[in-house]
Amino acid sequence: MTTHPSNAARLTKDIVGSEYFVLFLCLAVFLAFAPFTPGFASRGNVANVLVACLPLLVLATGQTLVLITAGIDLSVTAVIGLGSVVGSLVMGGDAGWLRGSPLATPMAVAAMLGTGALVGCLNGLCIAWLRMPAFMVTLTSMMFCSGLAVWLARQAVHAESIYNLPPAFLALGHPGGLGALLVALAVLVAHLLLTRTLVGRWFYAVGHNPRASLVSGVPVAGVIVGAYVLSGLFASMASILLTARLETGSPNHGKTLLLDVIGAAVIGGTSLFGGKGRVLWSVYGVLFLTLLGNGLNLVNVSDFLITIIKGGVILIAALLDVWRSRIVRGS
Amino acid sequence: MSARPRHWIQSLLDSAPAALFAVVLIVFGLWSDRFLTVANLTQILNQSAATAIVATGMTFVLLTAGVDLSVGAVMFVGAGLAGKMALAGQPLALCLCVMAGVGLLIGALNALLITRLKLVAFIATLATLYIGRGTGRWITQTRAINLPDAFLALGSARWLGVPLPLWIAGLVILSAHLVLSNTPFGRQIYALGNNPEAARKAGLRTHQLLAAVYVICGFCAGLGGILALAQLGAVSPKFGELYEFDAITAAVLGGTSLFGGRGRVFPGTVLGAVLLKSIFNGLVIVQADPYLYPLITSGIVFLAVLLDSARQWIRAGS
Numbered sequence: 001m002t003t004h005p006s007n008a009a010r011l012t013k014d015i016v017g018s019e020y021f022v023l024f025l026c027l028a029v030f031l032a033f034a035p036f037t038p039g040f041a042s043r044g045n046v047a048n049v050l051v052a053c054l055p056l057l058v059l060a061t062g063q064t065l066v067l068i069t070a071g072i073d074l075s076v077t078a079v080i081g082l083g084s085v086v087g088s089l090v091m092g093g094d095a096g097w098l099r100g101s102p103l104a105t106p107m108a109v110a111a112m113l114g115t116g117a118l119v120g121c122l123n124g125l126c127i128a129w130l131r132m133p134a135f136m137v138t139l140t141s142m143m144f145c146s147g148l149a150v151w152l153a154r155q156a157v158h159a160e161s162i163y164n165l166p167p168a169f170l171a172l173g174h175p176g177g178l179g180a181l182l183v184a185l186a187v188l189v190a191h192l193l194l195t196r197t198l199v200g201r202w203f204y205a206v207g208h209n210p211r212a213s214l215v216s217g218v219p220v221a222g223v224i225v226g227a228y229v230l231s232g233l234f235a236s237m238a239s240i241l242l243t244a245r246l247e248t249g250s251p252n253h254g255k256t257l258l259l260d261v262i263g264a265a266v267i268g269g270t271s272l273f274g275g276k277g278r279v280l281w282s283v284y285g286v287l288f289l290t291l292l293g294n295g296l297n298l299v300n301v302s303d304f305l306i307t308i309i310k311g312g313v314i315l316i317a318a319l320l321d322v323w324r325s326r327i328v329r330g331s
Numbered sequence: 332m333s334a335r336p337r338h339w340i341q342s343l344l345d346s347a348p349a350a351l352f353a354v355v356l357i358v359f360g361l362w363s364d365r366f367l368t369v370a371n372l373t374q375i376l377n378q379s380a381a382t383a384i385v386a387t388g389m390t391f392v393l394l395t396a397g398v399d400l401s402v403g404a405v406m407f408v409g410a411g412l413a414g415k416m417a418l419a420g421q422p423l424a425l426c427l428c429v430m431a432g433v434g435l436l437i438g439a440l441n442a443l444l445i446t447r448l449k450l451v452a453f454i455a456t457l458a459t460l461y462i463g464r465g466t467g468r469w470i471t472q473t474r475a476i477n478l479p480d481a482f483l484a485l486g487s488a489r490w491l492g493v494p495l496p497l498w499i500a501g502l503v504i505l506s507a508h509l510v511l512s513n514t515p516f517g518r519q520i521y522a523l524g525n526n527p528e529a530a531r532k533a534g535l536r537t538h539q540l541l542a543a544v545y546v547i548c549g550f551c552a553g554l555g556g557i558l559a560l561a562q563l564g565a566v567s568p569k570f571g572e573l574y575e576f577d578a579i580t581a582a583v584l585g586g587t588s589l590f591g592g593r594g595r596v597f598p599g600t601v602l603g604a605v606l607l608k609s610i611f612n613g614l615v616i617v618q619a620d621p622y623l624y625p626l627i628t629s630g631i632v633f634l635a636v637l638l639d640s641a642r643q644w645i646r647a648g649s
Contacts, residue, residue, distance in 0.1 A: 126637075130637065130640055131640055131643065131644065132636055132637060132640045133589050133590070133636070133640075135589055136583055136589065136632075136636045137633075137636070139576060139579075139580070140629045140632050140633045140636065141629075143625050143628065143629035143632070144625065144626060144629040144630070144633075146625065147622070147623075147624070147625025147626045147629065148626060150622055150625075151620075151622040151623060151626065154622050259457060259460070259461065262457065263457065266454055272451055272453055272454070273451075302469075303468070303473075304465045304466070304468035304469040304473065305465065305469070306465070307461055307462075307464055307465030307468065308461065308462050308465030308466060308469070309465075310461050310465075311457075311458045311459065311460070311461025311462035311463075311465060312458070312461075312462060314454065314457060314458040314461065315444070315450075315454075315455070315458040315462075318450050318451070318454045318455070318458070319448060319450065322448065322449050322450065
């Protein structure tokens with residue numbers, strides 16, 4: 001090297017190559033919106049954004065685990081709907097199985113988590129043991145679960161919405177309530193699992209090279225099944241949050257989130273080819289998408305323009321990722 | 332010694348899509364005597380035409396181990412534009428050209444993103460899906476557009492006793508099939524999908540091939556949009572939504588692999604599209620609970636994917 005990079009160039013490279021790059025982008029979005037939108041930087045709105053992004057955050061965390069193993073889980077939003085209907089049928093409505101009982105809320109939460117874990121387990125078994133492609137397996141389970149959710153609700157209450165959920169359950173959805181706390185804890189645990197444990201290293205190994213992992217004694221099938229079970233569990237946590245917040249059990253909760261989930265993980269820098277990704281990156285991605293959506297909403301941008309901008313942002317994030325890896329490699 | 336039964340199982344699994352199709356026809360035929368009539372079978376083919384065309388384009392993309400999630404958005408943007416133009420009194424032919432043109436344009440955009448800017452196909456087409464749906468909603472102002480009767484007449488017109496949509500679908504499928512199986516271009520697509528590195532080293536122009544595949548897929552989506560529009564007669568804000576999954580499912584049902592290099596337009600993908608619509612049509616005829624449709628359809632798709640994986644185990648084992 002005969003030429004010395006100038007300070008400015010080095011600074012650019014430091015920012016672009018930094019792990020916190022997407023966080024810097026969030027800051028940029030925040031600073032860009034704050035002067036033009038009254039109320040954007042208010043404490044109320046910031047709290048609002050943080051609470052609103054929780055369901056997307058858990059979903060993106062689960063998706064990150066799956067993406068790291070070189071898989072994909074398209075069934076998560078259908079799990080939200082199915083979990084919501086199953087939980088509501090257990091605890092509430094006019095036909096609830098345990099309505100009025102003090103056990104209603106814990107049993108419903110257990111049933112919702114169980115639904116997610118079961119769907120995830122079936123997905124994982126098909127992918128790991130039957131060696132079916134993850135995209136098709138989770139696509140069919142998406143079709144099946146969302147169909148089942150509607151059918152169950154229609155059979156039980158002849159409608160798609162189930163009301164009159166017990167107050168103890170609704171309390172889980174309060175901003176800053178127990179639900180939010182537990183979800184934040186779950187995301188933290190997933191982060192620690194990936195960064196601090198042997199199991200976490202297995203996830204990356206399986207995503208990088210499943211054959212080499214198998215030869216070196218990594219329980220590849222177990223890791224893959226585990227990833228999908230966790231993804232299902234995280235999806236049912238999102239289901240609990242959404243059902244409690246909207247005070248209704250419905251197969252339609254979260255239906256529009258699927259592309260946001262994958263978009264958030266990818267904006268954060270998680271690779272679709274496996275072996276690369278972090279929960280923390282996805283947190284940044286979620287924060288970025290949510291801030292952008294919230295800001296655009298507050299400046300009264302129309303709904304279709306928000307969709308177009310989201311598409312553009314995913315594109316730019318992907319381009320930046322290509323550009324970043326070129327810059328970092330070029331150093 | 333084990334070679335013979337394995338060979339037998341292999342050929343059985345190879346014809347799994349056709350067998351599944353036969354089972355569906357027989358079951359519904361026994362269930363209702365209105366299913367296996369010439370009128371109803373023509374109806375099924377007519378309903379499959381749009382899906383079959385879009386899935387044909389998707390097959391080209393899947394053969395290169397790519398994916399195109401933007402086909403439904405292409406249909407929506409084209410339909411929205413054509414609807415607005417038709418209401419403004421533009422001639423029908425111009426509207427149809429615009430729909431096909433939108434397909435070519437978005438296909439070219441995908442191709443640019445994937446080959447020049449090196450984006451992953453999944454992400455690039457996910458982004459164009461968002462951008463397309465947003466643009467479509469902007470064009471239609473999120474309102475349904477009822478089209479002039481000329482569009483519907485196009486869907487029900489017949490030539491030599493065969494509905495026009497079938498002629499169009501047949502033409503597209505025939506040319507796609509011939510291109511894939513009988514031209515150097517087709518063989519190069521298979522080569523690229525089987526082993527991109529080897530294809531590049533062998534001197535194939537992989538960038539141009541990839542670009543062509545996405546342009547073809549966009550164009551087919553535009554054509555499929557025309558047929559779907561001619562049958563519906565209206566553009567709703569949900570027009571074309573989730574069509575990408577229908578197209579991928581039809582291709583995979585017909586034996587196309589998501590990992591590239593394996594699959595055929597005819598009979599494969601076409602059979603997949605007709606199979607999907609036959610199930611749907613049959614369920615309507617036997618008056619099944621409409622809320623059960625997705626459960627049954629996903630069950631059959633799952634079975635097809637499972638059989639396809641079984642074929643892979645046998646191949647890997649032998």
